Amino acid sequence: MIEGLRQGYEDARTLKLFLDQMNWMPEEVTATPRELQTVHLDRGECDTLALAISLGKGLVLMDETAGREVARFLGVTVRGSLGVLVE
Incomplete structure (x- = not known):
């Protein structure tokens, strides 16, 4: 999702809205x-x-x-x- 947001993908923004509403924090793989x-x-x-x-x-x-x-x-x-x- 994080990479999708960087690239401007609409589904990434939708997923972020859902995660924000659920108070879930995305993790980035390092x-x-x-x-x-x-x-x-x-x-x-x-x-x-x-x-x-x-x-x-x-x-x-x-x-x-x-x-x-x-x-x-x-x-x-x-x-x-x-x-x-x-x-």
């Missing part, structure tokens, strides 16, 4: 764990997984197949948009 340095994922997916690993969180929301496979390999539970809507 270092990529070694496990993620050789995978071929988009920056957002790498940052999401890096943050989940660094915070010890076991669940991420991700739709991209490659990112979901890496998450599972790293022991991070992953849900997609459809899974969230169904639940």
Whole structure:
């Protein structure tokens, strides 16, 4: 989200409004764990997984197949948009 705000993406602004209303603070990833340095994922997916690993969180929301496979390999539970809507 932070990078999206820097680049002026509308969905990043929408997400920021939601986070502000919920009093949630975004975290910025400062270092990529070694496990993620050789995978071929988009920056957002790498940052999401890096943050989940660094915070010890076991669940991420991700739709991209490659990112979901890496998450599972790293022991991070992953849900997609459809899974969230169904639940």
